[in-house]
Amino acid sequence: MYFYLLVTVLLTAVVLVVGAYVIAKLIGPRSYNPVKGQPFECGVPTRGSSWLPVNVGYYLFAILFLVFDIETVFLYPWAVVVKQLGIAALVSVAFFLLVLIFGLAYAWRKGVLEWK
Numbered sequence: 002m003y004f005y006l007l008v009t010v011l012l013t014a015v016v017l018v019v020g021a022y023v024i025a026k027l028i029g030p031r032s033y034n035p036v037k038g039q040p041f042e043c044g045v046p047t048r049g050s051s052w053l054p055v056n057v058g059y060y061l062f063a064i065l066f067l068v069f070d071i072e073t074v075f076l077y078p079w080a081v082v083v084k085q086l087g088i089a090a091l092v093s094v095a096f097f098l099l100v101l102i103f104g105l106a107y108a109w110r111k112g113v114l115e116w117k
Contacts, residue, residue, distance in 0.1 A: 069105070
């Protein structure tokens with residue numbers, strides 16, 4: 002029974018994707034010019050290649066932000082039920098925050114948060 006459901010879902014997905022692509026090709030605009038295909042940002046035309054290497058520090062900073070942002074979101078459900086969970090929940094969240102602080106200290110010591 003699940004096999005037929007899987008096949009139906011896959012066929013429906015394929016039909017919808019192909020149908021959307023065909024409809025977009027049929028009724029979409031057809032004005033192609035070289036200026037339209039150029040990279041464009043902030044109203045200033047680009048000079049040279051737009052494929053420039055980006056400093057790894059930006060990626061590391063973004064990853065650290067996401068990690069700490071998501072970990073902070075995990076504290077909200079705990080804060081809602083903290084009275085019901087007791088001291089064991091307090092100890093586990095303290096350990097959780099300790100791991101986060103060690104992670105931040107490690108990143109700080111490695112110089113990830115310094116802009117050069």
